[in-house]
Amino acid sequence: MRPLLLLLAAALTLPAHVGSPDVFFEGNAGPYPLYVTIRPPLVIPGTAEIEIRSSAPDLTELRLTPTPLTGDGAKFAPTPDVAQRDPADPQFFRGTLWMMASGSWQVRIAANGARGAGKLSVPVPAVAQATKQMDVPLGIILAILGLILSAGVVSIAGAAARESQLEPGTLPAPPQISRARRTMAIASAIVIAALYLGNLWWTAEARAYDRYIFKPLTATPTITNGLLRIELSDPGWLTTRKIDDFLPDHGHLMHLYVVSLPNLDRAWHLHPGMTGPGLFEHDLPAMPAGRYAFYGDLVHENGFPETITSEFTLATALPGAPLTGDDSAGPTPAAAPGSTTTRIVFDRDPAGYRARKPASFRFRLVDEHGAPARDMELYMGMPAHAAFLHRDRSVFAHVHPGGSVPMASLSLTAEAKANPHMLHHMGAIPPEVSFPYGFPKPGPYRIIVQMKHSGSVEMAMFDVEVAP
Numbered sequence: 391m392r393p394l395l396l397l398l399a400a401a402l403t404l405p406a407h408v409g410s411p412d413v414f415f416e417g418n419a420g421p422y423p424l425y426v427t428i429r430p431p432l433v434i435p436g437t438a439e440i441e442i443r444s445s446a447p448d449l450t451e452l453r454l455t456p457t458p459l460t461g462d463g464a465k466f467a468p469t470p471d472v473a474q475r476d477p478a479d480p481q482f483f484r485g486t487l488w489m490m491a492s493g494s495w496q497v498r499i500a501a502n503g504a505r506g507a508g509k510l511s512v513p514v515p516a517v518a519q520a521t522k523q524m525d526v527p528l529g530i531i532l533a534i535l536g537l538i539l540s541a542g543v544v545s546i547a548g549a550a551a552r553e554s555q556l557e558p559g560t561l562p563a564p565p566q567i568s569r570a571r572r573t574m575a576i577a578s579a580i581v582i583a584a585l586y587l588g589n590l591w592w593t594a595e596a597r598a599y600d601r602y603i604f605k606p607l608t609a610t611p612t613i614t615n616g617l618l619r620i621e622l623s624d625p626g627w628l629t630t631r632k633i634d635d636f637l638p639d640h641g642h643l644m645h646l647y648v649v650s651l652p653n654l655d656r657a658w659h660l661h662p663g664m665t666g667p668g669l670f671e672h673d674l675p676a677m678p679a680g681r682y683a684f685y686g687d688l689v690h691e692n693g694f695p696e697t698i699t700s701e702f703t704l705a706t707a708l709p710g711a712p713l714t715g716d717d718s719a720g721p722t723p724a725a726a727p728g729s730t731t732t733r734i735v736f737d738r739d740p741a742g743y744r745a746r747k748p749a750s751f752r753f754r755l756v757d758e759h760g761a762p763a764r765d766m767e768l769y770m771g772m773p774a775h776a777a778f779l780h781r782d783r784s785v786f787a788h789v790h791p792g793g794s795v796p797m798a799s800l801s802l803t804a805e806a807k808a809n810p811h812m813l814h815h816m817g818a819i820p821p822e823v824s825f826p827y828g829f830p831k832p833g834p835y836r837i838i839v840q841m842k843h844s845g846s847v848e849m850a851m852f853d854v855e856v857a858p
């Protein structure tokens with residue numbers, strides 16, 4: 391009977407980042423800068439909740455349309471929904487959209503206002519996230535009601551056999567009583583058979599739905615002579631997934647964050663290369679003995695992002711290969727708080743941070759005099775990179791100043807295809823950045839921030855306690 395108590399809800403496994411399903415994005419729809427939050431549905435089909443804040447007061451209307459990110463579906467958009475403008479806060483808009491199938495989707499936003507029209511598309515991976523046990527008290531109430539109903543069916547059948555043909559006031563005789571017993575036995579058998587078959591049917595349905603629940607690719611690490619090999623395998627999800635169809639994201643197929651356990655006090659940002667289908671390899675840099683967790687970001691050909699994660703242990707310290715290319719490690723001594731050289735400063739929101747509340751995380755690089763750094767460079771095409779990690783490691787999100795959407799997914803939107811420049815940072819690189827992000831749940835988090843100047847990458851770590 392246990393499968394009868396299965397209901398769909400709650401988030402357990404998620405693509406694109408780990409434990410952080412919501413999409414946060416900052417971009418321009420024509421002349422209107424928007425901060426977009428998309429909360430994908432937990433079950434498919436289901437509705438995504440969309441919240442958009444405009445920093446332009448002259449934006450009057452937003453229309454929202456969901457379409458697949460790639461393929462023919464991307465060309466034929468359904469009729470758009472108009473987002474509701476908050477009467478008390480005219481720069482805040484809300485909408486809901488149906489996501490009818492799992493996969494790589496986008497929300498197309500058409501803006502209208504005093505300065506004309508503009509468009510923006512935000513990629514969003516939509517997957518069935520979990521099934522969950524029914525709430526116990528509700529299960530008990532339904533089980534009791536079910537038993538009363540079953541007993542009622544049997545007793546009605548018995549009463550019909552025993553008394554339905556008697557005159558009012560007459561007592562049933564032994565033949566009617568024994569006929570009633572036979573009828574009740576048959577009715578019980580039918581009720582039990584119906585419950586049994588119903589349970590089989592429900593179990594089969596639950597199992598069929600289970601196949602749609604997102605299961606990330608599994609990663610098996612092995613280390614030989616300092617060479618890290620990560621082998622991917624598909625635990626079985628929808629049939630369409632490949633393990634060798636990855637798109638480069640700021641020049642790399644995989645962005646791998648390695649963090650030391652249990653304190654997350656050292657981190658490495660590495661870029662393993664694909665040496666075979668589903669096989670990634672990288673010569674590890676110098677690392678002390680200990681336990682490590684890693685998170686590797688990948689983007690499939692259709693723009694669907696996912697993050698693989700696992701752990702490995704080094705029995706002895708690795709002499710390691712020197713860091714090359716875009717690889718980096720930290721925290722860099724220079725970026726430590728109180729340092730008298732160049733460092734990253736976190737301008738915390740004095741009001742603190744709350745779970746599920748979109749926020750802007752501001753960081754700046756300052757020189758030894760505390761003045762804004764004047765030698766900024768792009769690090770892998772971005773003014774900065776950040777990783778948000780829950781201390782219990784149930785949440786990992788790799789975010790850029792544009793948001794939590796990987797650039798490789800963004801590059802598939804119609805706007806990016808029409809104007810590839812929107813993917814590249816133009817003009818002077820600011821020593822000050824802001825990341826749009828919202829923590830999925832309360833608790834202690836560590837934020838790993840990286841910024842580059844004069845050829846060196848600074849990495850700093852900051853702790854945040856997130857309120858419910």
Ligand SMILES: [Cu+2]
Nearest residue numbers: 775776788790
């Ligand atoms: Cu990055």
